[in-house]
Amino acid sequence: MLETFNFRVIFEYLPLFGSCFLATLWLSAAGLVGALVIGTLACSMRIGRHKLIAIVAAAYIESIRSTPLLVQLFFFYFGLPSLGIRLSEAATGILALALNSGAYLAEIIRAGIQSISHGQVEAAVASGLSYIQRMRHIILPQAIGVTLPPMLGQAIVLVKDSALLSLISLPELTRAGQIMTSERFMPAEGFLTSAVFYLLIYYMLKWMTAWSQKRLIYMQA
């Protein structure tokens, strides 16, 4: 078996995998940043006092979570142009990833905020801190500590989901495997190489989380 596994071809395709690895990295990073912004916004809308805005946020979160990412991606890729909105492939991909993960992050952030004891918030109110100051100094720092592990989980899902962007012909890691497969007919080598690079990103994320968690050790009081 193994003698037919062709390492030489992998080395030959390494530059392609390298550039596609970088593409997956930056598409995912951009998607994640967008998801964080959208998720924070959606969460504050959802738990805010304004009823109508809360309903809009809840509708967004529900509809994303109840439909496949692939359908969402195709909607943005094929649907938006038919409505007259033209975006580049990369922008479409990032938008789909950000909107999708944003809905999950909104719920993660909400759970994090709600895990903070009401008593502390009350103590902050009693000492005269404003809503913004309470958010900035009391709620968010702790919510981030509590939500870091589930956020890491979502970030890993997002990286894996970015594989779907190969379907709108973005040159990312999965696409690299496809290219190698179709040019040399070596699916084992091609997709295994893709998988190794995904594993690399996974360990990077895990390491980053462990590092930041160490600095937040006292927050789990």
Add this chain to the structure above:
Amino acid sequence: MERYSVQRAMIEFKNVHKWFGDLHVLKDINLEVAQAEVMVVCGPSGSGKSTLIRSINRLEPIQKGELVVDAMKVHDPKTNMTKLRAEIGFVFQQFNLYPHMTALQNVTLAPMKVRKIARKEADDMGRYSLEKVGLGDKLHQYPAQLSGGQQQRVAIARGLCMRPKIMLFDEPTSALDPEMINEVLEVMRNLAREGMTMIVVTHEMGFAREVSHRVAFMDFGELTEIAPPGEFFSHPKSERTKLFLSKILTH
């Protein structure tokens, strides 16, 4: 023990009412607490003691009547609450410290953010407040590293660090193990001696007897009896007060 002479009214309730939905929790409260006065409030659970002192800094808004604190109208929605709250330290039963901050950070946050004091000066004030409650050696400990009694003392220091005119205590020793109660009461005794205006919801009758100027009994949302401690304990007027005292003094 020497007690500060009592001066102008610092807190004044006039015909104050409060409802939670249909539940009438404060019924026609009339009460004046003078500057430098120490008042203890006791009464059965659910009688409205917490609501009473939480209304003073509008943690609970009142629906009827007038409530004037340090010449500011708490009942008036236009009153600047930030300014009022800066003058009132509040100590909770459950301490409610910020777990992600050290003791020093806990006590200096509000002085820096609300009073806009520079970090260096706030740190000095924070150190001084923590020394005052006997925790000068715990400045950089997190709440989780402190005992219950120490945490509650940090909470008191957090109030003091704002240089408040009033300190309110809502059952500050009820959540503590018995051996830690006294260290907290000792800090409160010292505050009283220095002339801090205080309202203390507590069932520590030794503290009431020794430190307070007056003791109030709260029952079903009403202040049914207010008297100096000597009189309150030796000649309680109503049967309900007698019954309550017999219950808490026997154990």
